[in-house]
Amino acid sequence: MFNGRIIHNLNSAFRFRVSKAQGPYIWDDQGKKLIDFTSGWNVTNLGWNNPEVTDAIIAQAKKNTYVPMWTHDPIQEKYADYLASKLPKKLDVFSRETGGVNANVMAIKAARAFTGKKKIVGFSDTFHGSLYSVLEIGYKPEYLLSKSLFLSYQDYVQLKFPGVKSHDKNKESVLKKFINELEKVLQKKDVAAVVCEAGIVTGWGTTDVAPVGFLKSVRDLTRKYDALLILDEVGTGFSRCGKLFGLELENVVPDFVTFAKGMSNGALPIGTMATAKEIAESVYAKSQPQSTFGWNPVAVAAALKTLEIHNRDKVWRKAEKDGYYVMETLRNNLSNNSLVDDINGIGMEIGIQLKLDGKKISTKKIIDSVYEKGLHVCKSSETGIQLMPPLTIERKALDHGLEILVDTLNSFA
Numbered sequence: 369m370f371n372g373r374i375i376h377n378l379n380s381a382f383r384f385r386v387s388k389a390q391g392p393y394i395w396d397d398q399g400k401k402l403i404d405f406t407s408g409w410n411v412t413n414l415g416w417n418n419p420e421v422t423d424a425i426i427a428q429a430k431k432n433t434y435v436p437m438w439t440h441d442p443i444q445e446k447y448a449d450y451l452a453s454k455l456p457k458k459l460d461v462f463s464r465e466t467g468g469v470n471a472n473v474m475a476i477k478a479a480r481a482f483t484g485k486k487k488i489v490g491f492s493d494t495f496h497g498s499l500y501s502v503l504e505i506g507y508k509p510e511y512l513l514s515k516s517l518f519l520s521y522q523d524y525v526q527l528k529f530p531g532v533k534s535h536d537k538n539k540e541s542v543l544k545k546f547i548n549e550l551e552k553v554l555q556k557k558d559v560a561a562v563v564c565e566a567g568i569v570t571g572w573g574t575t576d577v578a579p580v581g582f583l584k585s586v587r588d589l590t591r592k593y594d595a596l597l598i599l600d601e602v603g604t605g606f607s608r609c610g611k612l613f614g615l616e617l618e619n620v621v622p623d624f625v626t627f628a629k630g631m632s633n634g635a636l637p638i639g640t641m642a643t644a645k646e647i648a649e650s651v652y653a654k655s656q657p658q659s660t661f662g663w664n665p666v667a668v669a670a671a672l673k674t675l676e677i678h679n680r681d682k683v684w685r686k687a688e689k690d691g692y693y694v695m696e697t698l699r700n701n702l703s704n705n706s707l708v709d710d711i712n713g714i715g716m717e718i719g720i721q722l723k724l725d726g727k728k729i730s731t732k733k734i735i736d737s738v739y740e741k742g743l744h745v746c747k748s749s750e751t752g753i754q755l756m757p758p759l760t761i762e763r764k765a766l767d768h769g770l771e772i773l774v775d776t777l778n779s780f781a
């Protein structure tokens with residue numbers, strides 16, 4: 369857990385010192401070059417240290433590096449206008465945050481203030497950030513701490529995420545059952561908001577995929593029962609799932625959408641909660657949307673350039689195409705592999721579900737082994753590997769990474 373004085377995240381199996389990172393590659397401090405299939409967990413979608421983003425940062429740093437929260441820098445206005453032009457019309461104002469957890473907390477605070485209700489519906493085994501107020505949404509008791517330390521567990525309703533495997537034949541009935549469960553909860557009319565991702569769980573380390581229709585059903589039911597919808601796009605945003613934003617997958621318009629991670633391509637901390645002006649106006653007095661460092665002008669310059677590149681290069685199209693390619697390649701080459709249960713995902717957010725019962729092999733061992741051969745991947749759970757390559761990765765590097773993965777899995781089977 370510790371590396372010297374640094375407290376590390378335990379999830380992703382191992383840690384190392386990064387000495388250099390460029391495009392789809394990172395180098396450890398032994399000079400080992402690794403093909404990266406993580407993007408730092410959906411962050412460096414345009415490749416590590418994207419040179420255009422770096423140039424934009426330098427240019428803005430020479431102009432102005434800070435504005436206090438009661439003022440704003442013109443680049444913030446420019447970015448807000450540009451981001452609004454890429455989102456559904458209703459999502460037209462933005463809070464200035466430093467990351468994903470803040471954006472989600474802000475959305476929950478605003479949803480409660482707007483509706484006058486307290487309950488938040490979410491899904492077990494999901495992740496929306498590491499502050500109490502959102503950790504509780506997806507909290508699984510065995511993950512950490514003790515349940516008694518949580519503040520307001522009774523205000524959170526956890527439903528099971530209706531994740532299905534790629535080969536499941538009963539997708540329709542899973543969706544139907546889920547709709548019934550959600551409707552039962554919402555019928556009580558004491559729910560302020562439902563918090564979810566766009567049909568896939570990217571956050572806590574799973575790539576469960578919901579049947580098509582999930583997001584639209586959640587939107588329809590929240591509308592029917594006067595609850596709000598908070599769509600967490602911290603992981604799915606910025607072309608990761610084959611669309612610029614995950615909300616386009618089912619053309620829904622949530623009441624809040626939150627972004628961070630890929631927003632500045634990891635160059636500087638930034639996040640936002642987008643909502644309707646009507647909601648923001650009515651809750652502002654009650655919900656105090658403020659952050660001293662939120663939307664630092666230099667971070668905004670990185671975000672502006674990032675969004676310009678996504679838009680200019682239509683990065684989501686390549687993500688969609690490459691995502692199919694990765695899943696097909698893995699499915700074709702691992703179809704007889706006794707360790708592999710399923711390969712599933714949306715766009716370039718892809719999971720390999722392993723079946724390790726009674727086997728001597730562990731996910732960590734597989735990940736360590738591919739690292740030795742020059743590939744960096746994340747462990748998503750005790751039986752899962754999560755693949756999130758930079759979306760700009762060229763085919764040769766992608767193929768080489770896939771070859772390492774396939775060979776390793778086949779050698780252990």
Ligand SMILES: Cc1ncc(COP(=O)(O)O)c(C=O)c1O
Nearest residue numbers: 467468469496497571602603628
């Ligand atoms: C889906 C999702 N939401 C929210 C967060 C929290 O973002 P941050 O780490 O910027 O607070 C994460 C982080 O992994 C995430 O994956």
